[in-house]
Amino acid sequence: MAKNNAKMVEQITSMDVDFGQWYTDVVKKAELVDYSGVKGCMIIRPYGYAIWENIQKDLDARFKACGHENVYMPMFIPESLLQKETDHVEGFAPECAIVTIGGQNKLSERLIVRPTSETLFCDHFKKIIQSYRDLPKLYNQWCNVVRWEKTTRPFLRTSEFLWQEGHTMHETEEEAREETQRMLKVYEDFYAETLAIPAYTGKKTEKEKFAGAEETYTIEPMMHNGVALQGGTSHYFGDGFAKAFDITFTARDNTQKHPHQTSWGLSTRSIGAIIMTHGDDNGLILPPRVAPIQVAMIPVAQHKEGVLEKAAEIRDRLAKKFRVKLDDSDNSTGWKFSQYEMKGVPLRLELGPRDIENNSCVLVSRVTREKTFVSLDNIEEAVEAALAAVHNELYERALKNRTERTFEARSREEFLDIAANKEGYIKAMWCGETACEEELKDVTGGVKSRCIPFVEDHLSDTCVCCGKPARHMVIWGRQY
Amino acid sequence: MAKNNAKMVEQITSMDVDFGQWYTDVVKKAELVDYSGVKGCMIIRPYGYAIWENIQKDLDARFKACGHENVYMPMFIPESLLQKETDHVEGFAPECAIVTIGGQNKLSERLIVRPTSETLFCDHFKKIIQSYRDLPKLYNQWCNVVRWEKTTRPFLRTSEFLWQEGHTMHETEEEAREETQRMLKVYEDFYAETLAIPAYTGKKTEKEKFAGAEETYTIEPMMHNGVALQGGTSHYFGDGFAKAFDITFTARDNTQKHPHQTSWGLSTRSIGAIIMTHGDDNGLILPPRVAPIQVAMIPVAQHKEGVLEKAAEIRDRLAKKFRVKLDDSDNSTGWKFSQYEMKGVPLRLELGPRDIENNSCVLVSRVTREKTFVSLDNIEEAVEAALAAVHNELYERALKNRTERTFEARSREEFLDIAANKEGYIKAMWCGETACEEELKDVTGGVKSRCIPFVEDHLSDTCVCCGKPARHMVIWGRQY
Numbered sequence A, B: 001m002a003k004n005n006a007k008m009v010e011q012i013t014s015m016d017v018d019f020g021q022w023y024t025d026v027v028k029k030a031e032l033v034d035y036s037g038v039k040g041c042m043i044i045r046p047y048g049y050a051i052w053e054n055i056q057k058d059l060d061a062r063f064k065a066c067g068h069e070n071v072y073m074p075m076f077i078p079e080s081l082l083q084k085e086t087d088h089v090e091g092f093a094p095e096c097a098i099v100t101i102g103g104q105n106k107l108s109e110r111l112i113v114r115p116t117s118e119t120l121f122c123d124h125f126k127k128i129i130q131s132y133r134d135l136p137k138l139y140n141q142w143c144n145v146v147r148w149e150k151t152t153r154p155f156l157r158t159s160e161f162l163w164q165e166g167h168t169m170h171e172t173e174e175e176a177r178e179e180t181q182r183m184l185k186v187y188e189d190f191y192a193e194t195l196a197i198p199a200y201t202g203k204k205t206e207k208e209k210f211a212g213a214e215e216t217y218t219i220e221p222m223m224h225n226g227v228a229l230q231g232g233t234s235h236y237f238g239d240g241f242a243k244a245f246d247i248t249f250t251a252r253d254n255t256q257k258h259p260h261q262t263s264w265g266l267s268t269r270s271i272g273a274i275i276m277t278h279g280d281d282n283g284l285i286l287p288p289r290v291a292p293i294q295v296a297m298i299p300v301a302q303h304k305e306g307v308l309e310k311a312a313e314i315r316d317r318l319a320k321k322f323r324v325k326l327d328d329s330d331n332s333t334g335w336k337f338s339q340y341e342m343k344g345v346p347l348r349l350e351l352g353p354r355d356i357e358n359n360s361c362v363l364v365s366r367v368t369r370e371k372t373f374v375s376l377d378n379i380e381e382a383v384e385a386a387l388a389a390v391h392n393e394l395y396e397r398a399l400k401n402r403t404e405r406t407f408e409a410r411s412r413e414e415f416l417d418i419a420a421n422k423e424g425y426i427k428a429m430w431c432g433e434t435a436c437e438e439e440l441k442d443v444t445g446g447v448k449s450r451c452i453p454f455v456e457d458h459l460s461d462t463c464v465c466c467g468k469p470a471r472h473m474v475i476w477g478r479q480y
Helices: A019-029 A046-065 A084-094 A118-128 A173-194 A240-244 A269-278 A307-319 A331-341 A353-357 A379-405 A412-422 A432-444 B019-029 B047-063 B086-095 B118-129 B175-196 B238-242 B268-280 B307-319 B331-344 B354-355 B380-402 B413-419 B432-442
Strands: A033-035 A042-044 A076-078 A097-102 A104-113 A137-146 A162-172 A200-203 A215-220 A232-238 A260-267 A294-300 A324-326 A347-351 A360-365 A371-375 A406-409 A424-431 A449-455 A472-477 B033-035 B042-046 B076-078 B099-100 B105-113 B137-144 B161-170 B200-203 B215-220 B232-238 B260-268 B296-301 B323-328 B347-351 B360-365 B371-375 B407-410 B424-432 B447-452 B472-477
Touching: A019 A269, A019 A347, A019 B296, A033 A137, A033 B118, A033 B175, A042 A046, A046 A137, A046 A162, A046 A173, A046 A232, A046 A269, A076 A371, A084 B238, A104 B042, A104 B099, A118 A137, A118 A162, A118 A260, A118 B033, A118 B407, A137 B137, A137 B371, A162 A173, A173 A200, A173 A215, A173 A232, A173 A260, A240 A260, A260 A269, A260 B380, A294 A307, A294 A331, A307 A324, A307 A347, A307 A379, A331 A347, A347 A353, A347 A379, A371 A379, A371 B323, A379 A406, A379 B296, A412 A432, A424 B118, A432 A449, A472 B076, B019 B033, B019 B472, B042 B047, B047 B161, B047 B175, B047 B268, B047 B347, B086 B238, B118 B137, B118 B238, B118 B260, B137 B296, B161 B175, B175 B200, B175 B232, B175 B260, B215 B447, B232 B238, B238 B260, B238 B347, B260 B268, B268 B380, B296 B360, B307 B323, B307 B347, B307 B354, B307 B380, B347 B354, B347 B380, B354 B360, B360 B380, B371 B380, B380 B407, B413 B424, B413 B432
Parallel strands: A294 A324, A294 A347, A406 A424, B296 B323, B296 B347, B407 B424
Antiparallel strands: A033 A042, A076 A104, A097 A104, A097 B099, A137 A162, A162 A260, A200 A215, A200 A449, A215 A232, A232 A260, A347 A360, A360 A371, A424 A472, A449 A472, B033 B042, B076 B105, B099 B105, B137 B161, B161 B260, B200 B215, B200 B447, B215 B232, B232 B260, B347 B360, B360 B371, B424 B472, B447 B472
């Protein structure tokens, strides 16, 4: 193995000093992304893309398990098609990238690079849905989309990003509403079971809902510093698009009806959620189920006879069940320790001459840094248990952070005090008026409604903003 | 199950009557694609996209097995970046889609929707390659690309298509040349082992090589009607791009050198190759390794007691190893037979009351239509063997077709005669001059050089076009 020039693991800014700089350091130094010469667009490097591949594999299996099929729509939307649903075009027009030239000629109709694909799916649904027998249509697509952004941050906000967008059509409102909730639950389970991230879920207010939707549901995980990240959304459209696109079907009672529609999406932003929920001052911490390397094997005193051979043997055993990397380069052991810590590998396995003598090795959790001596006889079971423990440790830690950083405000003064002095979510009552949301955002410099949770606490009778009767308890927070 | 309205399997134009119409009928009626409102762009429907997913899974494993990592580059290329390599921009400029507006403002620099990503990779390589220790870089990306086309056909030629593009950088010319050949071989194996398609491979002439490459290698399967389809290409770039992008590294001898580069790509056009190589007048025939449904189970007399229960039991057993679909709808058995034939399902399994009594079922190959009675005891093994047989039957049939449709021409007259009267490839000697390629294309109305195969026959001493001394034997053919 070639000698590495840079023996020092590069320094990462401390989270407490500057969380934003910490994030930038981590994504760069762990080699998740690189900046490109294209304004607002990122390069996803192998280590970052491998996380996305693991996310895709996991989510795709969840989608298919409930009957969804993948398709691929064109990336261009003729301008007239985007304009068919009024609210939709108003929401997206300001952030479109537009192709005006093709094959050296000015196009007769401008093409929008898809910011989302409701309009394309509707155009197709119109052709393939004739009868109730053609329903439901349960489609999903994995693709890139473009939303022109002024200020960008890798994974969190980029002009181009990768995502999946589900688009479904149903015979009845009830079925479509069920689908909307089902897919929100899929996202919630995915965040908890795969990313080890607990999250509040609920309904978006009118102001915050998706352009063209009747209702938008959201999953709102809290980052380590108390800031919210919209982790995924699921929309119920009613028959608004179906009417705009003139999609009808012959119903069981032989009348012509409009189908009811949903869409739901989750993007590479979820990688930002992983980084900011779990990371620490030593770098990334990756949840085992999506970590490109689950176990970093570091041989100790690897020049001694038999060490590398034994390490390779153990590596081969583990590789049957886990994503394992044996680092037998001639970098120092200390450097390797720091390097794989920085890259967030959930589990380190150390193996030296004395361990081999004792038929054992050492497992070290990236989260607790606890060392465990385990027998080589049952190393597969030990690694499996240790990875499960890392997952649970991450989840519990994130849950504790969220609990500690979720505050209740029963008055305007309390709300403003928390917004000014604490970092986290605020639970507070709200009258239901957009004006109050806007006022609270203005006076706090950015605290917005995250969602109306499915189970609302009754904190008081009045809106914290205007004092009028409260209609809902809302979770509020600053956002990425 | 709902009663199907359309009891008739839709008619497909006979191949011999009109191969082009046959193709259009098959892609539409087997529900592989739909036309979109976007000129030149196709919608890939679930059945078509499932084939692409199987192709991706198979190829991706082959790439990773030889050390490649997946990444994601931006979809936009700043115009100045595309212009850095002269030949490259000349080749691609005529077919670019160009974004001129972003976020409601005219862009200061126009953005090209990627037609291929050499320039973006080079821009990134420049940043991450400093030393020979950073080499090789073995990258691949799965994405959409756009090449503006005037006349389009689903899968074969569309303005947007899906593909993978590998981009690698190497310390030496030798290593890069090896990589170019290695990846061509990966494509050849993939076509043979996964798609059951035999293919000629070889080098492209100067005229036909990729814009900016030193050498282009190609895989050229022959379609059923004798027309060629370029199935994948692998390019050796030398250090041309590296020089244009000023990419250097510190070599082992401490001097600054330019790395040597390759790229290689395979697209959704490969689905067109499957359709046109294997299909027949009854529709698609899908090679088992990429077929979304490998076994269509059709219960016979399904209203009789126990038939559907037994069928479901067998389905559950088979589903552990195969992609199986049990059709228990109330469509007629005859309709089901035709439907799954049309959709190209490689194997049909029939199960009726008498079969159940005999503890057996019937397997029918989509290729030979041969019926085999097999015991239910070892149904998994029987299905496995039958699918392997279908694969081999398809491969042998395609090979036979290719052999029968490959002709040798030793003179200009022979060449023109074959070009005018036969459908297939022509092997003929060539002087090496582009002028002769162009002349042959003109006088034949479209016969072009496909490749110079790795092993050339010596058919004569002179070029079939100009009569000057021959330098190579070339395989010629019309193309999609």
